[in-house]
Amino acid sequence: MPDVVLPCLNEAAALPWVLSRLPGGYRAIVADNGSTDGSPRIAAAHSAVVVHAAPRGFGAAAHAGLRAATADIVCFMDADGSFDPRQLPRVVAPVEEGRLDLSMGRRRPTDRRAWPVHGRVGNAVVAWRLRRSSGIQVYDLGPMRAARREALLALGLVDRRFGYPLEMVLRAAEAGWRIAEVDVDYAPRVAGRSKVTGTVRGTARAVRDMTKVLSR
Structure with a gap:
């Protein structure tokens, strides 16, 4: 069954809900990126594997989780409760069945x-630039996704900030992967504000990091 990488920075309030809703057989890997609210302790108490990721950055946490994974298929998902873990199987199924390489x-x-x-505008602009420059028919660069672990590691991803999700798609496309999207629910986070979509500054920072990846 898949491993689920959950990049985490101060998500103590959301982790119990997220981890309690993982489908049976899915193993959580909480990649902590310097939390000060006890997130690692809470994750461990809910039977998650905890890895500590440095330096600070979404990509650093996501990649640390990927490196710690051992399952054939690895999923990525935010740890803030905005995604329902019970919908992971719909993202995993196309990879598991051999229909997609990146779902x-x-x-x-x-x-x-x-x-x-x-947040919607920033995402739409980057996705439009991605379609225009690469022809990849992707409309959302959201963090819930699934692919095979060894293939992901072979992509050689180097971005350790918010450009990581976009770099994954670009490298996968260059490698000839089959990429497509599956609809998933997106709800208000359990507590606090998103570090990306929660503020204009956070969104601008993510767009800037992704723009750098596009320009390479």
């Missing part, structure tokens, strides 16, 4: 608070 969850907001306008 990506396309976010469908369940509430207007889930995805602020600046």
Whole structure:
């Protein structure tokens, strides 16, 4: 069964809900990126594997989790409760069945608070540039996705910031992977504000990091 990488920075309030909803047989790997709220302790108490990732950055945490994974298929998902872990099988199935090499969850907001306008616009602009420059028909660069572990490691991903999800798609396309999206629910996070979509500054930082990846 798949491993699920959960990049984490101060998600103590959301982790119990997220980890309790993992489908049977799915193993959680919480890649902690310097939390100060006890997130690693809570994750371990809920039977998750905990790895400590440095330096600070989404890509650093995601890649540390990938390196710690041992399952054939690895999923990625935010640890803030905005995604329902019970929907992971719909993202995993196309990879498991050999229909896709990279399956990506396309976010469908369940509430207007889930995805602020600046977050949607920033994502749409980067996705449009990706389609225009590469021909990849991807409309969302969201963090819920699944692929085979060895193939992911072979991509040689180097970005350790918010450009990591985009670099994964670009490298996968260059390698001739079959890539497509599957609809998943996207809800308001359990507590606090998203470090990316929660503020205009966070969204701008993510767009900047992704733009750097596109320009390489």
